[in-house]
Amino acid sequence: MSERIYLLPLWIRLWHWTNALLIITLTVTGVSLHFADPKLPLVEFSLAARIHDMAGIALATLYACFVVANIVTGNWWQYVPKPPGVLERCIVQGKWYMFGIFRGEPHPYRVSEEANFNALQAISYWVIMYMVMPVMLLTGITFLMPEFAPDRFFGFDGLLPVAILHYLTGTVIIMFMIAHIYLGTTGKTATSMFKTMVNGWHEH
Amino acid sequence: MFQSWRKTILTLLILGLTRALAAHGGTEAAAIDPAVAEKNRKANEACFACHTEAGLKNPPRTDMDMKKLAETLRDPKVFAGSNHGTMDCRQCHGQGYNDYPHSEGSKNEISPCSECHATRVARLEPQYDKSVHARLEGVKAKFTCATCHDPHVNLGATLLKDPLKIAVQDNQACLECHDSDRVFAKYAPDDEKKPGIKKARPDIDTIHDWLPNTKLHWKAVRCVECHTPEVKANRPLSHEILDKEKAEKNCLSCHSANSSLRTRLYRHLVKEEVAQFGFTNSVILSSSYVIGATRNPTLDTIVIALVGLTLAGVLLHGAIRIIFAIRRKGRKQ
Ligand code: HEM
Numbered sequence: 101m102s103e104r105i106y107l108l109p110l111w112i113r114l115w116h117w118t119n120a121l122l123i124i125t126l127t128v129t130g131v132s133l134h135f136a137d138p139k140l141p142l143v144e145f146s147l148a149a150r151i152h153d154m155a156g157i158a159l160a161t162l163y164a165c166f167v168v169a170n171i172v173t174g175n176w177w178q179y180v181p182k183p184p185g186v187l188e189r190c191i192v193q194g195k196w197y198m199f200g201i202f203r204g205e206p207h208p209y210r211v212s213e214e215a216n217f218n219a220l221q222a223i224s225y226w227v228i229m230y231m232v233m234p235v236m237l238l239t240g241i242t243f244l245m246p247e248f249a250p251d252r253f254f255g256f257d258g259l260l261p262v263a264i265l266h267y268l269t270g271t272v273i274i275m276f277m278i279a280h281i282y283l284g285t286t287g288k289t290a291t292s293m294f295k296t297m298v299n300g301w302h303e304h
Numbered sequence: 305m306f307q308s309w310r311k312t313i314l315t316l317l318i319l320g321l322t323r324a325l326a327a328h329g330g331t332e333a334a335a336i337d338p339a340v341a342e343k344n345r346k347a348n349e350a351c352f353a354c355h356t357e358a359g360l361k362n363p364p365r366t367d368m369d370m371k372k373l374a375e376t377l378r379d380p381k382v383f384a385g386s387n388h389g390t391m392d393c394r395q396c397h398g399q400g401y402n403d404y405p406h407s408e409g410s411k412n413e414i415s416p417c418s419e420c421h422a423t424r425v426a427r428l429e430p431q432y433d434k435s436v437h438a439r440l441e442g443v444k445a446k447f448t449c450a451t452c453h454d455p456h457v458n459l460g461a462t463l464l465k466d467p468l469k470i471a472v473q474d475n476q477a478c479l480e481c482h483d484s485d486r487v488f489a490k491y492a493p494d495d496e497k498k499p500g501i502k503k504a505r506p507d508i509d510t511i512h513d514w515l516p517n518t519k520l521h522w523k524a525v526r527c528v529e530c531h532t533p534e535v536k537a538n539r540p541l542s543h544e545i546l547d548k549e550k551a552e553k554n555c556l557s558c559h560s561a562n563s564s565l566r567t568r569l570y571r572h573l574v575k576e577e578v579a580q581f582g583f584t585n586s587v588i589l590s591s592s593y594v595i596g597a598t599r600n601p602t603l604d605t606i607v608i609a610l611v612g613l614t615l616a617g618v619l620l621h622g623a624i625r626i627i628f629a630i631r632r633k634g635r636k637q
Contacts, residue, residue, distance in 0.1 A: 135604075136559050136596030145555035145596070149516050197621075202628040246520060256580075259593035264603075271607045275614045282618040 107216060107302040112175065115166055116297055122159045126152060127274055134267065156240045163237055166229075179229070181222040182215075189219040201286060211302055228276050232269050239266035333420040341390035351393050351401070352380050368404070383456050387463070396455065417449045425449075431543040442493030451491075452477040462572045467591045470569065471526050478527045482508050514553070524592045525558065529568050537567045537574075559596035563588065 129152035132142035143151070170176040181189075192208050197220075200208070209218045217225065242249050242262045250258035287293035288303050296302045336344070353364050355378050360370070383389050394401065400410025418425040432438055437447045454477075461470050481487045488505040495503045509518050530552035532542045557564045561584050566574050570587050577587040582602045589598045 133559075133595050134599065136556055138556050138560060145559055146514065146516070149555075153516070202624055204629070204632055246517070256589050257591060257593045260589065260598075263593050263595070267603075267607070271610060274611055278611070278614045278618055282622065285622070 103304045104301045105211075105213060105304075106300055107211065107213065107296060108300040109173075110300070111169055111173075113297055113300060115162065115169070118162055119159070119166075122155050122162065123273065123277060125155045126159065127270070127277070129155065130270055153244060156244065160237045160241060163233060178216045179222050179226040181219045181226075186219050186223075190223070193218050193220040197286075210304065224276070228273070232272050232276075235265060236269040236273060239263075239269065336390045344390060344392040344395075345384070347392050347394070348380070348383075352378070354404070356380060365404070378456050386455070386457055386459050388455050417453075428543045435543065435545040436547055437545060440493060443491055446491050451481075465572070467569050467573070467588075468523065471522075471524060474526045474528060475522055479508065479522075524594075525565070526569060529558070529565070534564065535567065538571070541568065541571075556596070559594060561585070561597060561599070563594065563597040565594070565597065 129143055129148040132148040133145065133152060135142065136145050142148070189209065196205065196208050207218075209215070239262050243259070243266060246259055246262075249262050252258050253261050284293045284297075285291070287296070292303050353359050354368070354373060355376055357377060357379075360374055360377060363370070363373070388396070396415045398410060398413045398415070400407035400413060432449075436443075437451075438444050458473060458477075464470050464473065481491060482505070485505050489502045492502045492505065495501045512518050512521075515521055528541060528545075531545050533544055533546060533550075535542050563585055565588055566585065573587050580586040580589060581600065583589050583598055583600050585594070585597045588594055592598075
């Protein structure tokens with residue numbers, strides 16, 4: 101039996117899978133709305149709008165809970181890359197993803213209760229959760245309540261910048277999601293990291 | 305008798321004038337000469353002395369039925385900005401209103417629209433006759449062109465230009481009745497189950513609760529967008545209000561690249577459409593951002609490419625990992 105540590109409390113796991121489900125739902129319905137076309141067999145427009153609205157509100161609520169829980173439990177500290185040597189650690193980690201991983205080298209930084217994420221993870225999660233997500237949510241909420249959108253925007257309808265920001269941040273989140281799911285296969289075995297997210301135990 | 309005779313002469317004069325002004329001498333009303341317009345404006349001041357808010361406050365005489373007058377007020381500024389703003393009131397109302405008290409029966413002598421708009425009425429009337437309002441027993445008798453078109457207020461779409469203003473004006477015509485129990489009861493037929501009692505007015509927002517952001521849609525599109533049959537591009541809107549079963553419920557009729565808004569609310573602007581930053585349906589974008597319709601193919605290509613590259617990168621990385629893992633295994637054995 102390999103060594104294992106209890107890494108992820110229940111609330112983080114519950115949050116993670118709810119978040120994942122909502123973002124996948126929002127992606128599928130969002131794509132159906134944006135690329136609406138009688139010839140494309142996507143989710144029917146009014147159904148997509150209804151689901152997207154509900155999932156969007158749910159995600160905004162979940163995000164508020166996530167922020168509060170992170171403050172209360174102190175989990176936010178995990179997202180802060182700790183100096184000194186952040187840059188070096190990022191480079192080492194990047195090199196491992198580009199070369200070491202192919203040669204079967206072990207992960208350069210060992211996961212521990214104190215440092216759940218490597219430096220590269222901490223930075224990218226921080227950017228996604230605290231920079232991209234707020235923009236995503238705020239533009240989504242403005243879309244829901246267009247009376248709060250600017251009235252005009254350089255001769256265009258004021259909803260245009262909101263829509264474009266929403267679209268672009270959505271794209272960033274989808275790209276992140278693809279990379280994120282893939283990197284989930286880089287644990288000890290291809291599925292061990294997914295198991296950790298389910299039962300909370302990390303295998304070294 | 306004398307009144308109507310005078311009116312006929314006046315009408316013939318106007319028809320002669322408008323025909324002379326019309327380029328091809330059709331039976332269609334045409335714009336009025338500025339000098340004539342100025343003369344008409346002066347003449348109308350006489351009517352506005354009583355038929356305005358100011359007139360009601362400061363009546364030129366004291367022997368009038370003020371309650372009735374209060375129901376007949378017109379706004380000179382609004383009238384001046386309307387389709388018929390350069391006309392003399394008497395061109396439609398006849399000479400019976402020259403003096404007060406107005407002549408008995410003048411009310412029944414208002415010129416019908418066809419008197420000046422013969423060509424258009426000939427085109428529109430068959431469509432109008434097929435409309436729900438012209439077919440429903442109890443409704444049709446009270447419904448006329450003026451029920452929707454206030455000839456003192458409305459301004460044609462081509463002159464109003466701004467689609468959001470057109471939407472306000474045209475929806476006002478329907479909502480004034482469909483959103484008011486008082487007005488609706490005046491026109492509504494009797495309830496089928498309870499004779500003698502007027503049919504209850506269904507609430508407009510409830511009927512359309514399948515349409516999200518209902519109130520926002522009322523500001524950005526017109527009732528007639530969904531309640532009239534499709535017409536060819538460049539043709540004016542049909543005047544046939546369809547049965548409710550035939551109304552448009554498909555969101556994609558507007559929310560797609562090939563949006564029907566181009567042939568409807570934005571019809572008069574499409575000819576002058578200027579592509580802006582490569583957006584499809586740029587003509588709509590200056591008034592409304594319409595999901596699915598106002599998109600940018602260049603941006604979409606970039607976004608699809610970025611997501612595609614991420615996916616390809618990940619798959620390539622995975623493939624290399626698998627190949628290396630197999631080679632390592634082979635070496636170990
Ligand atoms: C990963 C998350 C999300 C993605 C990928 C996404 C994607 C999209 C896309 C592509 C559109 C079409 C916009 C257009 O064509 O311009 C859209 C519309 C919209 N989004 Fe999102 N979105 C996400 C999250 C949210 C959230 C969190 C909210 C609300 C708080 C939200 C609310 C809306 C609303 C209200 C619309 C307008 C259509 C409707 O009412 O259903 N979205 N979204």
